[in-house]
Amino acid sequence: xxxxxxxxxxxxxxxxxxWSAPGRVxxxxxxxxxxxxxxxxxxxxxxxxxxxxxxxxxxxxxHSADIDGPIVELRVDELRPLTNTSWAAxxxxxxxxxxxxxxxxxxxxxxxxxxxxxxxxxxxxxxxxVVTALALNDLxxxxxxxxxxxxxxQRAENDFVGVPCGVMxxxxxxxxxxxxxxxxxxRDLSVRQIPFDLAAQGLALLVVDTRVKHALGxxxxxxxxxxxxxxxRQLGVSHLRDVAYEDLQAALGRLSDERVRRYVRHVVSDDHxxxxxxxxxxxxxxxxxxxxxxxxxxxxxxxxRISCPELDLVxxxxxxxxxxxxxxxxxxxxxxxxxLTEAAEADTVTKAIEEAFAAAGFTAPRVFPxxxxxxxxxxxxxxx
Ligand code: ADP
Ligand code: MG
Numbered sequence: 001x002x003x004x005x006x007x008x009x010x011x012x013x014x015x016x017x018x019w020s021a022p023g024r025v026x027x028x029x030x031x032x033x034x035x036x037x038x039x040x041x042x043x044x045x046x047x048x049x050x051x052x053x054x055x056x057x058x059x060x061x062x063h064s065a066d067i068d069g070p071i072v073e074l075r076v077d078e079l080r081p082l083t084n085t086s087w088a089a090x091x092x093x094x095x096x097x098x099x100x101x102x103x104x105x106x107x108x109x110x111x112x113x114x115x116x117x118x119x120x121x122x123x124x125x126x127x128x129x130v131v132t133a134l135a136l137n138d139l140x141x142x143x144x145x146x147x148x149x150x151x152x153x154q155r156a157e158n159d160f161v162g163v164p165c166g167v168m169x170x171x172x173x174x175x176x177x178x179x180x181x182x183x184x185x186x187r188d189l190s191v192r193q194i195p196f197d198l199a200a201q202g203l204a205l206l207v208v209d210t211r212v213k214h215a216l217g218x219x220x221x222x223x224x225x226x227x228x229x230x231x232x233r234q235l236g237v238s239h240l241r242d243v244a245y246e247d248l249q250a251a252l253g254r255l256s257d258e259r260v261r262r263y264v265r266h267v268v269s270d271d272h273x274x275x276x277x278x279x280x281x282x283x284x285x286x287x288x289x290x291x292x293x294x295x296x297x298x299x300x301x302x303x304x305r306i307s308c309p310e311l312d313l314v315x316x317x318x319x320x321x322x323x324x325x326x327x328x329x330x331x332x333x334x335x336x337x338x339x340l341t342e343a344a345e346a347d348t349v350t351k352a353i354e355e356a357f358a359a360a361g362f363t364a365p366r367v368f369p370x371x372x373x374x375x376x377x378x379x380x381x382x383x384x
Pocket of ligand 1: 087
C-alpha cells in the first residue's frame with residue numbers, strides 16, 4: 001500500500017499531498033562541513049516519502065509505516081527540545097524549528113514510509129527531516145528556499161533531537177539533482193551541480209553498508225569537532241576552511257599538539273581533495289578520482305582516526321580486487337563505504353568484499369550500486 005492510501009486509512013481523509021526526500025552518500029569531503037569547508041554528496045534513489053495534510057487546531061499527528069507503534073499525537077505549542085527520544089522527534093523537531101523561526105505552522109497529519117536504511121550512515125534522519133520541512137513549506141506557503149529548509153532541518157536535529165551534525169546531509173537531501181553530485185560550500189551554502197553520470201562512463205559506485213556501528217563512535221564526533229575548533233583557534237582563523245592547502249605545512253609547524261595537527265591535516269587536505277575531484281570531473285576524467293577517494297580514506301583512517309576494521313577491509317579488498325578507489329563515507333566507526341569500479345568489474349569486487357567479510361567472521365555487508373538521484377520534491381498523484 002502506498003503512503004497516500006495508508007494515510008487515508010489512518011486519518012480518515014486523503015492527504016493534501018505527497019512529498020519525497022532522499023538519503024545520500026558523500027563522495028568526498030568528510031568532517032569538512034562544520035569547518036565551513038567543502039563536500040560533494042549525491043542523493044540516493046532511496047527516499048523517505050510522506051503524505052501530509054495541514055491542521056489548524058495546533059495538533060501534530062505523526063505515523064511511520066516502518067515503526068511498530070500507534071499514531072504519535074503532540075501539540076505544536078508544547079514542543080520542547082530534547083524531551084522526545086523517539087523517532088517522532090525528527091519530524092516534530094522540524095515543526096519546532098519552523099515555529100521558532102516565526103513560521104505559522106498550526107499543525108499537521110503526517111504518515112511516512114522510507115526506503116533509506118537507518119543507521120547505515122546514509123542519512124535516513126535527514127531524509128525524514130527534509131521531507132517534513134518541504135511538505136510544510138509547500139502546504140503553509142512559507143516560501144523558504146532549499147538552503148533555508150536545510151538549515152532549519154539541521155537545527156531540528158542539533159537542537160531538538162540533540163544530535164550534533166553539520167549541514168551536509170540536509171543540503172544533499174534538499175538540493176541534489178538527478179545525474180549530478182552536489183559541490184557544496186558549507187560556509188555560504190552555495191552549490192554547483194556537477195554532472196556525475198557513472199553509467200555513461202561504464203562505471204559503478206557501490207555502496208557497502210557494513211551493518212556495524214561501533215560504540216567507540218559515541219562522543220567521537222564532538223571530540224573531533226572540538227579538536228578542529230582548537231586547531232582553528234591556534235592558527236588564528238575562524239574555521240579550518242580558512243587555511244589554504246598551500247599553507248598547510250607551515251600551519252602544521254605552528255601546532256604543538258599532535259592530535260590537533262592530525263585533525264587539521266585531514267580537514268585541509270580533504271577540502272583540497274574536493275577541489276581535485278571537481279577538477280577531474282570537470283575535465284571528464286572520472287576514473288582518475290578513484291585514487292583521490294582512497295587517499296581520503298587513508299586520511300580518515302590515520303589522521304582523523306574514525307575508521308574501523310570493517311571499513312578498512314572494504315577499502316583494502318576493493319582496491320586489491322580491481323576497484324579504481326574506495327573510502328568510508330559519513331561519520332565513521334561503521335556505517336558505509338563507497339567503491340568506484342568499472343561497471344564490468346562490479347560483481348567481482350562485490351564478491352571479493354563479501355568473501356573477505358565472511359573470512360573475517362564479520363556480518364555480511366549489504367552492497368548496492370548508487371545512482372545519483374533527485375533531491376526532495378512533491379510527488380505527483382499517480383506516482384505516489
Ligand atoms: P542515519 O541518518 O545515518 O540513518 P541516524 O541515527 O542519524 O542514522 O537516524 C536514524 C533515526 O532516524 C532512526 O533511529 C529513527 O529515529 C529515524 N528514522 C529514520 N527513518 C525512519 C523511518 N522510516 N521511520 C521512523 N523513523 C525513522
Ligand atoms: Mg543521521
